[in-house]
Amino acid sequence: MLKPILFLLSFLAVTPAIAQAGNGITIGHTDSVFSKTLNEPRKLWIYVPESNNKDARSPVLYLLDGDDLFLTAASIVSHLGESNSNSVIPDMIIVGIGNTDRTRDLTPTHDPEHKTSGGAEKFTTFIEKELIPYVDNHYPTVPHRVLTGHSFAGLFVMNTVSNHPTLFNSYLALDPSVWWNKMQPLKQIQANIGRQNFGGQKLFIGLSNLNDTAAARKDTTNATIATRSHLGVRDVFQHTSNKSVNFRYKYFPDETHGTLPMPGIYDGLKAIFDFYKRPSFSRIGERGFNADSLLNAHYTNVSKQMGYTILPPESLVSGLAWLCSMRNMPKEQLQYYKLNLTNYPKSVQAHLQLGEYYEQINDKKAAIDYYTKALALQEDRELRNYIKELKGK
Structure with a gap:
């Protein structure tokens, strides 16, 4: 009986998504797409989970600041996913989007102090009309998408939630810069929240320890504007009567703005996919266990x-x-x-x-x-x- 078992083990040997290539380690690959909307090529960092099932298709995590956060996100998705047998979240394709002019692409309104700012809507058009169709045509996707961003990229996530809520199934915003341009994004969210139909979309907001929150609420200076805006956007979604959005929030008291992405993406994905974790079957065969x-x-x-x-x-x-x-x-x-x-x-x-x-x-x-x-x-x-x-x- 040993031989069939050895056959099975040999057939099950699969090249992992994080694999050795010569003397190096390959985690994913780069790709690019030319955008007519932006009139420029955009570099992409791609991670595709490996599977024994050749027909396997996966949901997609769209990662802003992909040039900085790709390794972080790939390690988290690989660790939590089906391929690693943890099965806390589904195996996911990651599309990390590189930056060319971060302030231009990720800010929703123009601030005269930043001459190229205010291009978020144009960048959204690129993602919706060009990037998503390209990814769906070139990779084994299913129609389930998550948008993730930190800082200015978190601001972009919140702008998408506010103005294009059904473009993605779930949103993960970490320290979103809703303080931008005298808190105009926060004011827009406050105005839109009551009338938007979010279609049951999920939103996770993670906030780092920037200031003492109690003291920040009483302050009016720019020193605490980020903390006050973060608390403001949290309050909007916590207290809204609009139940068409599934909102989760977590405060990370031990994290700075810079260290937030790793635990924020980890906890955010677990919260978004809180329904996914496999139940235990250890009682199989016991009376009353079906x-x-x-x-x-x-x-x-x-x-x-x-x-x-x-x-x-x-x-x-x-x-x-x-x-x-x-x-x-x-x-x-x-x-x-x-x-x-x-x-x-x-x-x-x-x-x-x-x-x-x-x-x-x-x-x-x-x-x-x-x-x-x-x-x-x-x-x-x-x-x-x-x-x-x-x-x-």
Whole structure:
């Protein structure tokens, strides 16, 4: 029985998204798109999660200040995602957007002290009309998008929430610079919040420890304008009667403005995808515990929240089958192996596991059938020889 297990391990070997390339480490790659709206090329930093499922598609995290924050975001997404078996958030494609004129692109209004400022709406047009279609045409995406930004980029996120709320499914703003231009962005948010239909979109705001908040509320100087504006935008969403936006907020007392992105993105993604984490199936086989019901209920809810059908991951269902085998539940074990084959008919792993199952119960004909189908999906000389060996027994 050792050989089929070795075949399975060899078929499951996948090049990780963070992989070695020669003497270096490859985390992603760069791309670029020429924008007619901006009349310039824009560099992109791309991370695509690896998967055993060749047909896998993923939601997209659009990351402003991509030239600075790409490594931070890639490490977080890789750590929390399905591919790392933590399954706290879905595996995600990251599109880091590089800067050419940060003040121009990320500020929504013109400030005479910054001559190129005020181009956020034009930059939004680029993202909506050019970047998103390009990404959808060149990468394996699904229609679920998250926009993330820090500081000026957080201001851009808040402007998008205020004026284009349904462009993204979720928003993550860290220390958003809503103090900009005498707090005009904050005033616009206050004016828009009551009349916008946010369509159930999620918004996470993370704030660092810039000043003593109690003292800042009483102050009127520019020394505390950032803190007062941050508290103001938090108050707007906490106290609005508009329930069409799902708002979460977290204060990070131990973080400065500069250190906020790492814990902010980490906690923000966990908050946005708080429905995604897998339930525990450790009680499988115990009286009163219905693993099938829990599995179906969880992925029905996840599919509803994400806006498209999400099947139970092949690795999870294989794990349930293994638990059943350890607890002398062969009927249920077979049921989970067949569920994987139904959901992932092109999976080599699903065919190999069924072949091994039938070989264990001495159904050689069925074992050979599934091993042969696995071979048709992916050639392997050792497996071919093993099938011949089984036929000769």
